[in-house]
Amino acid sequence: KPMASFGRLFPARRRTGLGLAVTASLAIGVGPRVCSLVAGPAMEAAAPARRAIVTGGSSGIGAATVRGLLDRGYRVFTTGRSNEALAKLQSEVAERRGPAASQEVLRTSVGDVAEEADVARQMQEALDFFGGDVDAAVLNAGCAAGRHLLEDLPVEAFDRVMRTNVRGVMLWTQAVLRVMKPQKRGQIVVTSSAAAMRACPTAAVYAASKFAVQGLVLSVRAELKGTGVKIGTVNPGAVATEWWLEEHRGGYSYSPDNELEKKEKLTFWNSMLSPQAVADAILSLVEQPASSNIESLVLDPSDFG
Structure with missing residues (x-):
């Protein structure tokens, strides 16, 4: 793995x-x-047991992060949009630990990260589940609009991406800070993107949303000075998640009957970062020593250049 966590x-x-x-x-x-x-x-x-919230925890980077936190002894509250995907994650944990134990360490909740009422409800559900404070929050939920030249981008796609990626992070950061600041401790990790730091032709709106997230996090870091609460970002390049093979979600699927296209896409897939590599980076922020306060970790595939 390209990166080991401080916690290990x-x-x-x-x-x-x-x-x-x-x-x-x-x-x-x-x-x-x-x-x-x-x-x-x-x-x-x-x-x-320490307590952590993970948004967008039903698959990919989020699910890998949930597993990593559970393996480190955390109790985890995770959110997602798909009840089916969250149930699958809960079943996986139940198979490993037993049904009763899985309910003790993992709680799932369906909702929209950009819907204020959902965030308020889920934050209360998390506090009820934990019966106390929140030690860490990983704000991982996000979406994209696929590949478009800007003049061809549907306005609805712009609104959807900015709503989820920016408004969603803002609402969850607000909710978590209202708990962590009175505690005078806690770590927030936001899954941003390498797209927040470079030009991304045909993905301008996705990049813009991640630039906005980066600005939000940097500003909140300044506001948190002296509070005992930390916030930072993990900025991965291309990651081999299910999203890349689901065009309707903004990914880049291939035509099954086009062997050349399929080969090119799968070659690209195999060169990507793994969700586990990104989860390891997230966990290194979650478990960093009290003496450090990491601002951002940028991850690229090993052959990036």
């Missing part, structure tokens, strides 16, 4: 240090009682 690196060091301490104690003949004193505090009581 630092806990691994602590575990290694503990292992060396116990091994060294046994090697010099120190009894089990001393070893239990070395290891005891970490083993006596597990820390309370």
Whole structure:
């Protein structure tokens, strides 16, 4: 994977240090009682599960992020537009952990990130599920308009992209900040795009929406100085998600009967970033040390150039 998370690196060091301490104690003949004193505090009581919200968590980058958070011991509340896709994610977790346990660690909710009433309802659902604070929020939901020269772009497509990508991020950032600022802690990660930092011919509106998100996040970062709350973006290039093969959602499908087009599209697909690589980058922001405050991480495929 192109990037390892801080959350994997630092806990691994602590575990290694503990292992060396116990091994060294046994090697010099120190009894089990001393070893239990070395290891005891970490083993006596597990820390309370941390709590995270993920928007757009039903597939692709969002689903990979949900899995990563669950694997790290978080309880997760995730949103999406498809009840079927969210149910599939819940079933996957139930198969791994059991139905009862899956309900304890994962809650899903259908809604529109750009609808104020939906955001308010889902924020309350998340707080009820957590029974307390919110440690992290990953604002991942987004959409695109497919490939168009600007003069050919339907105005409805512009409105839809800006509504989801900009208004949706703004509404969820507002909702999360109203919880995190009184806590005086918390991490918000927004899935932006490398399109926020470069020209994107035939994807001008998508790029414009991500430039807007970048400006919003940078401004909010300045507002959050001294509050204990952090916000940053992860900016991936092309990612191999289902979206790319669903033209009606803004992706770029190929014609099944056109072998050359199919080969070209699948070659491009295989050169993309994986959803897991982007999720790892998101998790590195979520679990960054208290001493750091990452503004943006830009990810490109390894052969980008």
